[in-house]
Amino acid sequence: MxxxxxxxxxxxxxxxxxxxHRRLSIFDLSxxxxxxxxxxxxxxEIVFNGAIYNFVDLKRELRGAGHQFRSETxxxxxxxxxxxxxxxxxxxxxxxxxxxxxxDHTRHSLHMAxxxxxxxxxxxSLRNDELVFASSARALALALETAPEIDPVAVDxxxxxxxxxxxxxIFEGVEKxxxxxxxxxxxxGQRKGFIHWSPDFLHPEEGVSDQEWLERVEHSLETAVARxxxxxxxxxxxxxxxxxxxxxxxxxxxTAGRVQTFSVATDDPAMDESRxxxxxxxxxNTVHHELRVxxxxxxxxxxxxxxxxxxxxxxxxxxxxxxAEQARQFVTVILTGDGGDEVFxxxxxxxxxxxxxxxxxxxxxxxxxxxxxxxxxxxxxxGFLRRVGTLCRLTGLPLERTIFTTSSMMDxxxxxxxxxxxxxxRIGENRHYLHYLGVLSPASFAARDVDRVMQVxxxxxxxxxxxxxxxxxxxGVSVEARSPFLDIDLVELAMRIPADVRFRGGxxxxxxxxxxxxxxxVECVERRKQGFDAPIGKWLRxxxxxxxxxxxxxxxxxxxxxxxxxxxxxxxxxQRRGVNHDYLLWALLVLEMWIRxxxxxxxxxxxxxxxxx
Numbered sequence: 001m002x003x004x005x006x007x008x009x010x011x012x013x014x015x016x017x018x019x020x021h022r023r024l025s026i027f028d029l030s031x032x033x034x035x036x037x038x039x040x041x042x043x044x045e046i047v048f049n050g051a052i053y054n055f056v057d058l059k060r061e062l063r064g065a066g067h068q069f070r071s072e073t074x075x076x077x078x079x080x081x082x083x084x085x086x087x088x089x090x091x092x093x094x095x096x097x098x099x100x101x102x103x104d105h106t107r108h109s110l111h112m113a114x115x116x117x118x119x120x121x122x123x124x125s126l127r128n129d130e131l132v133f134a135s136s137a138r139a140l141a142l143a144l145e146t147a148p149e150i151d152p153v154a155v156d157x158x159x160x161x162x163x164x165x166x167x168x169x170i171f172e173g174v175e176k177x178x179x180x181x182x183x184x185x186x187x188x189g190q191r192k193g194f195i196h197w198s199p200d201f202l203h204p205e206e207g208v209s210d211q212e213w214l215e216r217v218e219h220s221l222e223t224a225v226a227r228x229x230x231x232x233x234x235x236x237x238x239x240x241x242x243x244x245x246x247x248x249x250x251x252x253x254x255t256a257g258r259v260q261t262f263s264v265a266t267d268d269p270a271m272d273e274s275r276x277x278x279x280x281x282x283x284x285n286t287v288h289h290e291l292r293v294x295x296x297x298x299x300x301x302x303x304x305x306x307x308x309x310x311x312x313x314x315x316x317x318x319x320x321x322x323x324a325e326q327a328r329q330f331v332t333v334i335l336t337g338d339g340g341d342e343v344f345x346x347x348x349x350x351x352x353x354x355x356x357x358x359x360x361x362x363x364x365x366x367x368x369x370x371x372x373x374x375x376x377x378x379x380x381x382x383g384f385l386r387r388v389g390t391l392c393r394l395t396g397l398p399l400e401r402t403i404f405t406t407s408s409m410m411d412x413x414x415x416x417x418x419x420x421x422x423x424x425x426r427i428g429e430n431r432h433y434l435h436y437l438g439v440l441s442p443a444s445f446a447a448r449d450v451d452r453v454m455q456v457x458x459x460x461x462x463x464x465x466x467x468x469x470x471x472x473x474x475x476g477v478s479v480e481a482r483s484p485f486l487d488i489d490l491v492e493l494a495m496r497i498p499a500d501v502r503f504r505g506g507x508x509x510x511x512x513x514x515x516x517x518x519x520x521x522v523e524c525v526e527r528r529k530q531g532f533d534a535p536i537g538k539w540l541r542x543x544x545x546x547x548x549x550x551x552x553x554x555x556x557x558x559x560x561x562x563x564x565x566x567x568x569x570x571x572x573x574x575q576r577r578g579v580n581h582d583y584l585l586w587a588l589l590v591l592e593m594w595i596r597x598x599x600x601x602x603x604x605x606x607x608x609x610x611x612x613x
Contacts (some may be wrong), residue, residue, distance in 0.1 A: 118463025241276025244337030307476025373395030
């Protein structure tokens with residue numbers, strides 16, 4: 001994991017334990033910040049990845065209680081905070097992104113914890129009286145006595161959803177610690193888990209004017225950005241030109257003066273956002289860096305796949321790694337606009353659920369069935385009729401029948417024949433979307449559908465796809481990404497905003513739109529929403545044909561015996577004829593490359609493929 005921590009490493013060991021750490025120096029660049037870090041008498045040790053944004057305030061409080069500090073790091077605050085308050089009270093006080101493990105020699109106990117929203121990864125395996133943990137499943141597998149088996153259900157989830165939902169991981173017997181969770185293991189190997197934070201969209205604060213909400217959000221965002229500008233290394237901003245990253249840029253410029261910004265330009269005009277980023281950079285006189293991402297990304301493909309803790313098929317990771325690699329020449333920390341959509345209701349499906357709930361008031365119970373029938377009839381339409389169909393389905397059907405059930409990259413006609421019989425039997429009756437329903441508490445059924453959907457996405461796609469992508473791609477080039485919109489105080493504020501305010505005027509995240517109109521160029525506010533996409537369809541269809549042949553249709557894939565050869569050939573042939581199987585093929589490509597890297601297997605002897613290694 002040297003790419004995650006190129007600035008140094010540490011290792012401590014004793015009777016029955018070993019702790020190791022790779023360091024990316026952010027606070028206190030001296031040797032005093034080295035990990036594993038002990039307390040004064042060595043009775044407690046910690047390994048920690050992340051940033052605690054309120055560590056200065058906590059340090060002042062701990063000093064008042066008599067604790068002595070020998071470094072200027074946030075890491076040391078966690079050690080003394082554990083000594084002073086215990087693990088549960090420590091977690092209730094810290095604000096930041098983190099995955100850490102504390103080993104208490106005196107009590108022969110170990111405590112691991114992950115931040116509320118899952119910005120930092122933590123994989124672990126507890127079996128045969130042995131606990132192994134790491135920031136990467138691939139690294140963890142190397143520490144196990146026997147190589148873990150690939151989990152067939154995880155493969156199915158990846159090919160359906162682009163990511164593997166926790167606590168499952170790509171390996172059988174290896175878990176991801178869930179966001180907002182902690183796990184303690186005692187001398188006897190007994191596990192005690194608890195939840196130290198969970199999202200709550202279910203208690204909106206009524207009676208607050210839109211103007212007051214706007215002022216509260218603006219103030220909270222300013223605090224969140226200011227917290228994330230603190231570091232002992234240079235800090236920059238990943239600027240797409242969208243509302244979220246533009247607001248972060250505007251706020252940082254007012255707080256810190258001239259800042260550095262970084263953006264991506266692609267050779268596909270339909271995906272290129274660079275002109276909007278330039279407009280914001282010009283408005284705030286930033287030191288702006290623009291990177292062109294074209295088809296020569298192939299040389300970085302192995303690097304990208306290697307950087308992911310487990311297979312992840314979100315293709316926008318291409319752009320994140322490319323821009324982070326450019327930024328690394330100038331800064332070590334970058335701020336992003338991640339989380340604005342999840343926290344403030346920025347996705348189209350959120351707005352659709354909100355509108356459906358409003359329409360439902362006008363449809364008596366007996367009419368819901370025909371409305372749902374109409375929605376199902378129009379599911380395969382396009383344009384306006386498709387949107388009407390979606391609205392009808394959401395109006396006529398209960399949430400449990402609609403929540404992300406049609407989001408699979410594999411439609412039923414493909415999936416039913418895609419796996420080889422034995423592998424299909426091991427998958428069983430997996431319904432890839434059930435994990436979304438699994439995170440809903442019984443109490444949530446009294447809440448509005450849109451609030452429940454936002455809560456679900458915050459606990460599933462956000463940590464296991466969006467944040468895993470950003471952490472993997474940025475740490476893959478030794479850059480720390482920080483997300484002001486995912487500041488815990490800002491998140492808790494946003495969760496109290498009533499849906500009617502959140503979608504005022506029939507607009508997604510209307511409060512951020514109003515805030516943006518005051519601060520960024522109008523063309524950036526009124527533009528059509530774009531994802532941070534890469535032209536993978538063109539790459540797979542033209543430039544990377546040999547990679548598809550090797551990693552999707554090659555002999556090593558066939559020897560694994562997971563997929564139907566006929567189904568794979570059909571998907572490849574249809575994609576080359578123009579059928580959109582781009583993301584499914586990308587997932588297959590990433591999966592095969594990741595497994596070969598994890599298993600230390602060779603790539604094709606093809607000259608171009610070898611050049612990847």
